[in-house]
Amino acid sequence: MTGAAPRRQLPQPSRDELRLTAVLAALSDEIRLAVVRDLVTATEPLPCSAFVLPVTKATMTYHFRVLREAGIIEQREQGNRRMNRLRRADLDARFPGLLDLVNA
C-alpha cells in the first residue's frame, strides 16, 4: 500500500477519561465556543484554516489544543494540515445535553 497520506491522531483522553470540569473549562471561552458551534454543524472534519476568528494562528493552535486535551475535539495530522472533528458520540454519551446547551 502506498499513496495514502498518514493520518496521525494527536493524543486525547479516552471517553472514560473525560471530566466534566475540564470540558466546562474548555468551553468557557468565546473563541472556543465559536469553534465548537462551527463543528456541531459541520458534516466532515475541518482544517484549522476553515475557522475565521479574530486571533492569531498561534492562539488558534492553542485553543484547538485546549479543546482536544479536554476531549471535545479529535485532531488528526493529514499532510500538512490538522483536521478537527467534534467528538459528538463521546460527549453525548458522557454528558447528555451538553452540545444542545452550547449550540442553543
Added chain:
Amino acid sequence: MTGAAPRRQLPQPSRDELRLTAVLAALSDEIRLAVVRDLVTATEPLPCSAFVLPVTKATMTYHFRVLREAGIIEQREQGNRRMNRLRRADLDARFPGLLDLVNA
C-alpha cells in the same frame, strides 16, 4: 415594623446579564460543582456552613463569590450568616438543560 433582620442581597448579574462562558467557567471546578449539586436538591437557602468540603472557610467564601458573580447563586446576608440559593429559574430560562447536565 421592627424585629425582622435585614436581608441584604449581595451584588449579582441580572438574568439578561448572564453569560454562558462565565457560567461554564464558574462550574469548571469540583468544589463549586459540589456546591451547586447540593443546592440543586436543597428545598431552601443554605448557609455557607451547611457545606462540608475539604477547603478552608476563606476558600469557600471565594468559591461562593465566583458562583454569585457568574449568576449561578444568590447570596443574602441574614444576621451574621450568608444564605445561598440556586438561581434555578434564571438558569433554566437562559441555559435550558444546564442544571440537568451538572446534576447528572
